Amino acid sequence: MTEFRSPDEEIEGFRARVLVALLFILACFAVLGGRFYYLQVERHEYLHTRAEDNRIALLPVVPNRGQIVDRNGVPLARNYAAYTLEINPSRVRRVDETIDALSEIIDIQPRDRRRFRKILEESRNFDSVPIRTRLTDEEVARFVGQRYRFPGVEVQARLFRDYPLGEVGAHLIGYIGRINERDLQRIEERGQTANYRGSDYIGKAGLELTYEDALHGTTGFEQVEVNAGGRAVRLLARQPSTPGNDLQLTLDIELQKVAEAAFGTRRGALVAIDPNTGGVLALVSMPGYDPNLFVDGISTQDWQALNDSPDHPMLNRAIYSTYPPGSTFKPFMALAGLEAGKRQINQRMPDPGFFMFGGHRFMDHRARGTVDMHESIVVSSNTYYYQLANDLGIDGIAGFMRQFGLGTRTGIDLPGEAEGVLPSPEWKRTRFRQPEQQRWYGGETISVGIGQGYNAYTLLQLANATAALANGGVLFRPHLVGHLVNAQTDERIPVAAEPVRQIPMRAENIAAVRRAMVEVNKSGTGARAFAGAAYGVAGKTGTAQVFSLRGQRYEEGKVAERLRDHSVFVAFAPAEAPTIAMAVLVENGGFGSQAAAPIARQVLDFHLLGTRPNQPAPQDEEGEE
Structure with a gap:
């Protein structure tokens, strides 16, 4: 026989269920409110900084290296600008496959691959490593047209060192080369790590080594807004770099x-x-x-010829x-x-x-x-x-x-x-x-x-x-x-x-x-x-x-x-x-x-x-x- 409950009992049960649901909802809102307060008030400064870090990047502005001239102003070591194709290994999953694909649109020789691997093994803390230097305008145009295919690969304008007289005075002028592990240790010991952010080269011999501090200059920075892909979309602030001093020699x-x-x-x-x-x-x-x-890294054949x-x-x-x-x-x-x-x-x-x-x-x-x-x-x-x-x-x-x-x-x-x-x-x-x-x-x-x-x-x-x-x-x-x-x-x-x-x-x-x-x-x-x-x-x-x-x-x-x-x-x-x-x-x-x-x-x-x-x-x- 079916048991019937009174209307009053039904109403009381309904009210109890509503109260439990209300309490549960209030508890949830309380948790959300507490979390909101923790994130927005207690952790505001930290999270704001993290958000800004994701939105804003601080990029180093590498200074122009000083020139070396003789007593009459004849240039012995100078700089010139050229484009470089660079790979950011942290943003490229399959580096070898990427290089193979790049070689279909830009001439990449075996010596370029060997230099890339050598730099990758010897260096640390590099945002990017060059796979090809001194690109022609035509090569730059070909890459830009297909850049969407290569996340983590960029064309950068870089300054390169040039010794216009070749062998003349080489032993006294010296040369620069890419910064390696030993160089980084010396930079850290001198407390100059910040001043070499973004720098790829350092004096290795001769006057380039002796007067490294004078020639290098002071690194600046750019504060830029970046998109989700890491590309700069807007310049927010800039502290210009200070170029290095030129050396005028007593040499004729x-x-x-x-x-x-x-x-x-x-x-x-x-x-x-x-x-x-x-x-x-x-x-x-x-x-x-x-x-x-030596500027881009001497090849094995050239080094053996000199060394042997x-x-x-x-x-x-x-x-x-x-x-x-x-x-x-x-x-x-x-x-x-x-x-x-x-x-x-x-x-x-x-x-x-x-x-x-x-x-x-x-x-x-x-x-x-x-x-x-x-x-x-x-x-x-x-x-x-x-x-x-x-x-x-x-x-x-x-x-x-x-x-x-x-x-x-x-x-x-x-x-x-x-x-x-x-x-x-x-x-x-x-x-x-x-x-x-x-x-x-x-x-x-x-x-x-x-x-x-x-x-x-x-x-x-x-x-x-x-x-x-x-x-x-x-x-x-x-x-x-x-x-x-x-x-x-x-x-x-x-x-x-x-x-x-x-x-x-x-x-x-x-x-x-x-x-x-x-x-x-x-x-x-x-x-x-x-x-x-x-x-x-x-x-x-x-x-x-x-x-x-x-x-x-x-x-x-x-x-x-x-x-x-x-x-x-x-x-x-x-x-x-x-x-x-x-x-x-x-x-x-x-x-x-x-x-x-x-x-x-x-x-x-x-x-x-x-x-x-x-x-x-x-x-x-x-x-x-």
């Missing part, structure tokens, strides 16, 4: 060209300095290389390689003897063609009877300096030569300078481990006196010492940068000449040595190279021994080419008021008068007379030390 690039051409295919180095300021006029290391190869070459073109022979100075050491030895009172200017010494010490005969090229200081330099008497070295002693020699900066880094504004070796008993004790090797022997002093033995200096040190001799005893810190130039205001900030010391020497002793060096190129060992010169030049030839013949007679034709003696020459001119001092070395070039002196003649002819040779300097078949 035309003199540099003449000096490099004078070597021809020969290996060696040359350094020319203004003796009145320490400014470097030319710095040559032969053979050279093209720094443009027996001529070592990447080696800066002017500041890193060290060589015995040979007889170019003798003018400094003569000064040491005069200053120490061990010799007088006109004092004649026996020259039988040899010097006996400890039962060993140190040989000379010929017997001359007797010679004075002047003649000893002009004819390059070894016997005179064997005796003088014995009289001065190794401590006397080392103490005097140290004042000229020999065996000490000069502090030039280039990385990678070698220290060299100024021999002394103290040096030998620190150099060798065995007690018998640490002992200094008197016979070693005799060899040091003619620029052989343990003597080993850079061409830069030898040129700087010659400059100090030319200017009366002021030793400068050699430098390549003459001015920093503000790219916005053109304000020129000079790099002041820095005298390291005034070497205490008597004027009459300096004058006597200089007269002898002038005579070297009139009637002595340098006379053939400077026959008919329209200016006075002081110089000294030298022959740097590559290996010991152990008492045997040296015959050039019977010695392997790379074991032959080095040809060395130092000079300054005009002799009466020098404006240039230099050191030249030709590896395995023989006597100093054979190879090095003719190169110096061409360089001095151009510097003083404006005469430009039309072929490399000849190598004299006959010559003297």
Whole structure:
């Protein structure tokens, strides 16, 4: 039998259900209201920032890198704009498939793929990685027409570094390259991470490395509104970047060209300095290389060719390689003897063609009877300096030569300078481990006196010492940068000449040595190279021994080419008021008068007379030390 409920009971049940539903709805609204309050009030600042981050992007504005120009404003390193096709790996799921598709509309070579992979492996924190650089206008147009197919791929306008003279001056200018992991670590250690946001390149060698901070500039930023696809749709604010400073060098690039051409295919180095300021006029290391190869990342083939070459073109022979100075050491030895009172200017010494010490005969090229200081330099008497070295002693020699900066880094504004070796008993004790090797022997002093033995200096040190001799005893810190130039205001900030010391020497002793060096190129060992010169030049030839013949007679034709003696020459001119001092070395070039002196003649002819040779300097078949 069906049970019927009263209307009052039905109404009460309905009311209870409505109340429960109402309470449930109110509870839901309370939760929503609480969440709304939490998001809109408690978390307002955080969520507002997140929303703005999604809507607004902060993009770095990379500064223009400063240019490098010579003393006359000739550009040696400059920038130019070009388009680059870049892939953002974080926004591309299948990179290889994307590159394959891109290659259908833009020429992408295997070397481009290899460079892309190398950059991707070596770099971090890059928003995009280039797959092709220096796109043509036609290639840009083809890509833009199909850009919708390639999310995460963009065409960017970039500044590229260019070295318009190629190999000329490469070792001093250096080059830039893409920032790698090691560079990033150094940037972080210097606290410059923010200033390198968006930067792809950094100085790797030469002046590009030394003056990286000055050349790089200060990074700016753009605040832009972006759409859901990450593309900028509106510029909101902009803080412009500050371009890097330009470098104006003391270098005369035309003199540099003449000096490099004078070597021809020969290996060696040359350094020319203004003796009145320490400014470097030319710095040559032969053979050279093209720094443009490194800008986008050097190919494996090019790197192997440079790295495996027996001529070592990447080696800066002017500041890193060290060589015995040979007889170019003798003018400094003569000064040491005069200053120490061990010799007088006109004092004649026996020259039988040899010097006996400890039962060993140190040989000379010929017997001359007797010679004075002047003649000893002009004819390059070894016997005179064997005796003088014995009289001065190794401590006397080392103490005097140290004042000229020999065996000490000069502090030039280039990385990678070698220290060299100024021999002394103290040096030998620190150099060798065995007690018998640490002992200094008197016979070693005799060899040091003619620029052989343990003597080993850079061409830069030898040129700087010659400059100090030319200017009366002021030793400068050699430098390549003459001015920093503000790219916005053109304000020129000079790099002041820095005298390291005034070497205490008597004027009459300096004058006597200089007269002898002038005579070297009139009637002595340098006379053939400077026959008919329209200016006075002081110089000294030298022959740097590559290996010991152990008492045997040296015959050039019977010695392997790379074991032959080095040809060395130092000079300054005009002799009466020098404006240039230099050191030249030709590896395995023989006597100093054979190879090095003719190169110096061409360089001095151009510097003083404006005469430009039309072929490399000849190598004299006959010559003297």
